[in-house]
Amino acid sequence: MKTKYQLITSILFSLLFISSIARSQSITLLQQDKPTSIRGLSVVNDQTAWISGSKGYIAITNDGGKTWDWQQIKGYEKAEFRDIEAFSDKKAVIMSSGTPSLVLKTTDGGKTWQEKYRKTDTTYFFDAMDFADEQHGYILGDPIKDKFLLMETNDGGETWTNMSNPPTALPGEAAFAASGTCFRVYNKSLFIVSGGKASRMITAINGKSEYNYVDLPLTHSKPSQGAFSLAIKKNKIIVVGGDYEKDKITDSVATIFTTPPPAFNAPAQGPGGFQSSVEYIKDDTFLSTGTSGTNITLDDGRTWRQIDSTSFNVCSKAKHGKMILFAGNGGKIAILKM
Known part of the structure; x- marks a missing residue:
């Protein structure tokens, strides 16, 4: 049995160890000064990652972020590519918010792009995209007639159809196309977080169109407020957001479910x-991460520590590996050193 002195020493050592780990994180800038605001980021592995942004820009790295191959996709110079889902160094799907709403796909590493969906209806606004696997994916859009737009593909993004029974939206409720992470697919279940005049988490277990609605204890009531992103770990969900017009306010910007x-x-x-x-x-x-800087938690969201004050829009970890990247305005791309 440990003595009282040994127990206190053990606790203090653990706290110092955790603190040293938190302080060892650093973010290194890889790219900047490009005329695009990046909000789409998909990290395939420790070598390959894709980004997508405004003014029709996309980029890919195949050497762990050291160099990036940039392009402004011809014919889509005004597109707002708010999200991207990449499966390899050859295959990726991108979506554009606004009018027209678009989905493009490449199978040759971005050398050519094929338009797979176009909608000129101004009520359509895409917020985020996620895939359960390489064939089965979804796109979430802002509400139309009190129903969130929810589209589905079963052939790897070749064709898209509107789901017949999407979730119901409250008056003034919407999703944020800030990072492509207000919508997640996890173990074939769908998870949405919203903001505006209402802030909720909406779930559909096993992809069934039977939705569960839960109010979120985050700042909301204005179009700039609410939940912007969620991340899932088995039976734990971290939701973050706040008010992007007052990004230094720390009240009610995260919750743990x-x-x-x-x-x-x-x-x-x-x-x-x-x-x-x-x-x-x-x-x-x-x-x-966000415009106020980047934060880390080592205890499942109970305590957070800011590790960098640089403004970013999105962060993402490799699907098959350890590489963690950030992206933001001005073509900014960075990597986390651990």
């Missing part, structure tokens, strides 16, 4: 301001 029983808990110490993207890293570690 756990089951069972289902419950929301506020962090003891939250992120240092508005966050537009959150990502699960490993073990008890999550990472979040």
Whole structure:
């Protein structure tokens, strides 16, 4: 049995060890000064990653972020490519918000792009895209006639159809096309977080069109407020957001959802301001970022520490590997050193 002195020493050592780990994180800038705001980011592995942004820009790296092959897709110079889903160094799908709403696909590493969907209806506005696997994916859009737009593909993005029974939206409720992470597919279940006059988490278990609606304890009521992103770790969900017009305010910018029983808990110490993207890293570690800077938690969201004050829109970890990248305005791309 440990003595009282040994127990105190052990606790202090653990706290110092955790603190040293948190302070060892650093973000290194890889690219900047490009005329595009990047909000789409998909990291395939430790070598390959894709980004998508405004004014029709996309880029790919195949050497872990050291060099990037940029292009402004011809004929789509006004497109707002708010999200991208990449499957390899050859295959990727991108979506454009606004009018027209677009989906493009490449199978040759971006040398050529094929238009797979176009909608000129001004009520359509795409917010995010995610895939359950390489064939089965979804696109979430802002509400039309009190129903969120939800589209589905079963052939790898070749064709897209509107789901017949999408989730219901409250008056003034919408999703944010800030980072492509307000919508996630996890174990074939769908997860949406919203903002505006209402802020909720909407779930459809196993892809069935039977939705569960839960109010989120985050700042909301204005078009600039609410939940912007979620990340999932088994029975734990971290949701982040806030007010992008007042991005230094730290109140109600993160919450932790756990089951069972289902419950929301506020962090003891939250992120240092508005966050537009959150990502699960490993073990008890999550990472979040936004215009107010980047934050990390090593204890499943209970306490957060800001590790960088640079403005980014999105962060993402490799699907098959450890590489973690960030992207933001001005063509800014960065990597996390751990």
